[in-house]
Amino acid sequence: MPRILIFLERGRFEEMLKIRPDCIPCTLSSALRMARRASSDPEQHKQVVQIMTQRLAHISWNESPFELAFTIQEAVFKVTGIRDPYSEVKKESNRDALELYPKMKKLISNSKNPLETAAKLAAAGNSIDFGVYSEVDLDSVIVKAERLEFAIKDFDEFEKRVKGAEKLLYFLDNAGEIVFDKLLIETMLEFRGSRFREITLVPKEEPLLNDATIADVQEVGLNKLPSVVIKPIGSGRKRAPYPRSREVSDWIKEHDLVIFKGQGNLELFLDEPDTFFILVAKCPIIAEVLGIPRESLVLRYSPPSKT
Amino acid sequence: MPRILIFLERGRFEEMLKIRPDCIPCTLSSALRMARRASSDPEQHKQVVQIMTQRLAHISWNESPFELAFTIQEAVFKVTGIRDPYSEVKKESNRDALELYPKMKKLISNSKNPLETAAKLAAAGNSIDFGVYSEVDLDSVIVKAERLEFAIKDFDEFEKRVKGAEKLLYFLDNAGEIVFDKLLIETMLEFRGSRFREITLVPKEEPLLNDATIADVQEVGLNKLPSVVIKPIGSGRKRAPYPRSREVSDWIKEHDLVIFKGQGNLELFLDEPDTFFILVAKCPIIAEVLGIPRESLVLRYSPPSKT
Structure with a gap:
């Protein structure tokens, strides 16, 4: 366990x-x-x-x-002199993932438990990571989601919170992957049968590996979800706050459903109580820390602190 | 080609x-x-x-x-403060390979072309490399030799030279692997039906990753081959010469059959004319340089220089 x-x-x-x-x-x-x-x-x-x-x-x-x-x-x-070496790769990832969007949409709606399937796809989508891999095959990402079970699966808590939450805070990870996040949020909305009062999306302020920036969020239409607010994070040296700043800590406290996508966000926020982590454990250290095999799918809940 | x-x-x-x-x-x-x-x-x-x-x-x-x-x-x-961290691993590798010696001996003598089989086993034995891998399964090394063909196979020239040479110079690589080298030299002797005038073995002067030293050469009984001389190489800072020294260059010139085992020796001596290289291409760069897939078996002849 x-x-x-x-x-x-x-x-x-x-x-x-x-x-x-x-x-x-x-x-x-x-x-x-x-x-x-x-x-x-x-x-x-x-x-x-x-x-x-x-x-x-x-x-x-x-x-x-x-x-x-x-x-x-x-x-x-x-x-x-290149500020954004993954610029083309990110556009391609977004485009390729958008092309698969109808197929994934169907996969989700035809499944027994659409919310779980969407969560699993969102986790598997975390494989779209050019910081870790040289190439990513999107079809195999979907196959991964279909074949694998979550190695850590705090789904009951997740379902409960999706149902009841008012304000969603969603830390994004990679371009391309954000199409999977879009599907998850759409499925959450269908599952609830009602809007969130606010959906706050957190991309990166500036290019950082193949992480999603505001441009990517717009490219895949994530900004068209109902009641969306976009709040980027960054190095803390420009306008956007550093992830582990007081400001970001306040965002987290102000929301009642907080989702961290990917390894980078897990590294930064693992000690953050009452939040969810969705990812593929690509790094051997993260796999070891979580006590699961590498490449496992994770939907993990950090319980509230005891104080 | x-x-x-x-x-x-x-x-x-x-x-x-x-x-x-x-x-x-x-x-x-x-x-x-x-x-x-x-x-x-x-x-x-x-x-x-x-x-x-x-x-x-x-x-x-x-x-x-x-x-x-x-x-x-x-x-x-x-x-x-540890001078030889692989000391135990090397002893184990030698012991494990010696245990498989009778099985490999039989594999060689029962094969259609014992010299080729011995060369292939010697190449596959190059997988016993704790500088590259964390663990090595010796049985799978033998399976590799049985299943795979050489990706580069200058066997005709090799056979000719084994037949006719008088002085063999053999640059060793890893502990454990040297049992496979022993089998190859023994098979060479049987194939010739006569001794070499001299067999010069080249281990490392001091511990260097899991490379074989004189102690390993003795442990597996390589020193008991007929007419053996042992000449170690090293960093050049102690007694033994640096591989790319005038002295080692002279050794090479004085021998009419020169075999380099492993990647380290290939890196150092690829430009050495009229010599043989036996290895597994573990490093992606070496595989690229040789124009073959990673993990391929190699028996390569460097032709004499044109001058």
Whole structure:
């Protein structure tokens, strides 16, 4: 029962989601993948790796791995002059996922439990991650959702909260994946039979790997859901707040249904009580922390704090 | 025809086997694996990664990836005080491979072409590499040899040279794997029906990942082959010469059958004319350079230089 374990050991888990030694080679591989997207010049690939290695040589083990994504983005921009190397990939992901939208819509409505199917698809959609993979096959994402069960499945609580909540706060992860999130929110609305008073979507302020930005949210029409508000997060160095800021903490408190998509959000918010996490456990450390096999689907509820 | 390509583009290949950006994350992963073998203390794992990251931040792209192995060894020793973290693993590998020796001996002698089977087993044995893998299943190594064909197979030339050569120079790679090398040399002797005038074996002077040292050579009885001489190579900072030294270059010239086992030796000696390479292409770069899929078996002949 990983869920009980997680509940009992919350303090330990918070500790575990800081940067680990394994994050260093993984970050360098991720930087190299991005450098190759931004430029075909092997000299520039070397430069990106060199800059990243120099920065990582002085990293603090107390930061979140999330910080490393900004470092990659900066290094690739500095060397190649490209601000958004995944720009094309993101557009393609959105387009490809939108093409599958009717098929997935049908899959959901024809299933025994549409809300569960939509949640599973949303979790499987978290595989659309060019920070981790070089290529993603969307059809296999759907097959994954059809074949696999959730390894952590706090569905009863989820169903209850979807039914009763007034204000939904939804932290998005990757472009393409957000079409799956759109389907989930639409299915939530059908399941409730009523609108939310407010749906707050949280994309990234600026390009960060292949994470969804406001442009992506608009591209897939997520902004057309009823009562939508869009509040981006970012590095905290521009306009949008850093995820672990007082401001974002206040957003979370003001909403009665909070969903975090993906690994980055899990790393940042695992200690956040009374919230949901939907993801694929792609990183071996996250899989270990959650006590599940890699590539498992997760719908996890963090219970309210005991105080 | 990858062979022709390799022949024509030798100059380019030499360039390709210097350190590449991909070597940096791979070296860090390898260092972390070794740190975990040497110590169970997560703080020490962090320290090893930190030291390695700091060193890699100032690496020269003109070095051979072979140099990186020494750097790993030093960093793990500095932090943990353990000079030979794979000591136990190497002993186990030798013991396990020796246990399979009778089975492999029979496999070879019952096969249509014992020399080819022995060469294929020797290539597959190159999978016993704890610098690359966390675990190795010896039985699956044998299955690999039985099922797979060589992706590069310069066997005719090999057979001819085994038949006619007087002095064999054999660069060893990993512990455990050397039992497969022993079988190959024994099969070579049976195939010839006569001794070599000299068999020079080249292990490592000091512990380097799970590479075979003199102790391993003795453990598996390789020193009992007829007319054996053992000449270790090393970092060049102790007694034994650096692989790319004048001294080792002279050894190569003095022998008429030269075999390099494994990736490290391929990286160092790919431009060496009139020599053989036997390995599994574990590293994606080496696979790319050779123009073959990863995990392929290789028996490759470098033709004599044209001058």
